[in-house]
Amino acid sequence: MKPLKKTLHLADTRGKADHGWLKAKHTFSFSNYHDPSRVHFGALRVLNDDYIAGGMGFGMHPHDNMEIITIPTSGVVAHKDSFGNYGTITAGEIQVMSAGTGIYHSEFNHQQNEPLTLFQIWLFPNQENVKPRYAQQSFDVAARHNRFQTVVTPANDQQEDALWIYQDAYFSIGNFEAGQDFSYQIKRPGNGLYVFVIEGEVQVAEENLKSRDGLGLENLQKAHFKTTTGVELLLMEVPE
Secondary structure (H helix, E strand, C coil): CCCCCCEEEEEHCCCEEEEECCEEEEEEEEECCCCCCCCCCCCCEEEEEECCCCEEEEEEEECCEEEEEEEEEECCCEEEEEECCEEEEEEEEEEEEEEECCCEEEEEEEECCCCEEEEEEEEEECCCCCCCCEEECCCCHHHHHHCCEEEEEHHHHCCCCEEEEEECCCCEEEEEECCCCEEEEEECEEEEEEEEEEEEEEEEEEEEEECCCCEEECCCCCEEEECCCCCEEEEEEEEE
């Protein structure tokens, strides 16, 4: 097996955008932020950390051939698209959209007086020009206590309690107390693992990660973690 390859993205090295109503941090090149060394990690193309002011958001705009995952961390997202889907997504819920042959959608902060914070994640699909689709699901956050909860799976490995996308990728979220030792087993040989710390501090692959730090790991079968503080982790297992 090849030696472990690590790609470290510290929180304060991310691209930044401040439009007043929108404050965004970009782990990978996006919009006006471009770094040739930070375009993607395998199939993971975009990892945006967004703050959206009350009542503000993104008007109707197009996407195609991209898998888009939205994870609100506070507030309420109002979603509308060209296929007639409309709804709200709150913390504890996740939305997936397969843009496929093309879809227009808008995303706004549903509340006028409260900010909205969310992660928007894009993955390259493993099938192009599929029929666009949209899904959202509520998850039992308590089930993440000291364990990983699988929230996104591949289309060919659908699970009743998870969303699915057109990519051989698995997303997991876990909330762990301080002083915990645990591991994550790669589900598909050849996949890499992108570790993103939502909150807290954790040690993995001899790196000390803090809130909003990211670490890409390639050529591994299992990742071992040790928490320094209480921590919330988002793991994205994607084809390298």
